[in-house]
Amino acid sequence: MSRRILPVRALATAGAIAVLVAGLGACASADEDKDPDHRTFAFQGSTLTIDADDSGLEIVAADGNPSGKAEVTRWFQGSVAIGSDPEVTWSMDGDRLKLRTHCTGVVADCATKHRVEVPRGVAVKVRSDDGSVRARGFRDGLEIRTADGSVRVSDSSGPLEMHSDDGSLRADVSARQVKASTRDGSVRLVLATVPDLVETRSDDGSVTVSLPRETYKVSAESDDGSVDVSVPRDDASSHVVNARTQDGEVTVRTAN
Incomplete structure (x- = not known):
């Protein structure tokens, strides 16, 4: 069996790096x-x-x-x-x-x-390459896109758009228009005002939309997971909700 013998300089460098790593904690x-x-x-x-x-x-x-x-x-x-x-x-x-x-x-x-x-x-x-985003208090339009990180929005009423390539999305708002999509992560929306349009999608993660009591035109789909829609439905409603995921559960319900 052969054994590779590192030069003394390489060993010293490796040892110094190991000490530095240990010191950083x-x-x-x-x-x-x-x-x-x-x-x-x-x-x-x-x-x-x-x-x-x-x-x-x-x-x-x-x-x-x-x-x-x-x-x-x-x-x-x-x-x-x-x-x-x-x-x-x-x-x-x-x-x-x-x-x-x-x-x-x-x-x-x-x-x-x-x-x-x-x-x-x-x-x-907002355009973020790497990092979580938290936002609150907006009455005007808010658009957040991050390549890697979660998004959380609260206490906002303006049009909202959220996207993450890798991260979960959460919103507790009174916006009348919400769009939320993620490639890898769950989506959870809680709306305090009856929306005109909700569009939400996850490639890999559950989708949950909680709505005020009203009648909605709902389209809900999952390629691999259960679908539960418990809000009143009417295809003629002007309040439209589209909720989709490729892998995970989809829930559209009335908020408590």
Whole structure:
């Protein structure tokens, strides 16, 4: 039996990396940052686009926020054992707020979180490559798309659209129009107002829609799972609900 003998330099490097990994301990958490950064960005127009990468997002519609300005708070914690120091950047270009975290190298361990306070009366679009998104308080349009992360929306009444390539979707809102789709994750919608249109889909996960008592035009399908529709149905209704999944249960029910 042959045995590969590593050069002394390779052994020393491997040993140093092992020591560094052991010294780092648990993964970084943005909540450990007790002195977050704050900045105000002016923007133009009635729609704000938030373009984020590798960061958790909390987005809030705030009454006291000045018109045309976004208040941003940033928490960051991280380190790189071998390589360039981590860097977090933020900038505004017209109506696009760009949030970035650069953390690469050997034993890179970083975590970032942003809270964005937006004036009421502003519609928001979110584009996130990696990170969960939480939003609340919106009366205007809200569109959230993330490549990897869950989405949670509450206390909002404007048109809502949510999409995740990999993550669950949750909304507890009074919006009259809701669209929600995910490729991998469950969808759960609780609506406090009778909607005009609900469209929800999951490629792999259960779909649950809870509605106020009313009569609905419902289309509910699952390729591999049970379907339970307990709301009153009428194909002539102007309140339309489409709920589909390829793999999982579909439930359309009256909210308690």
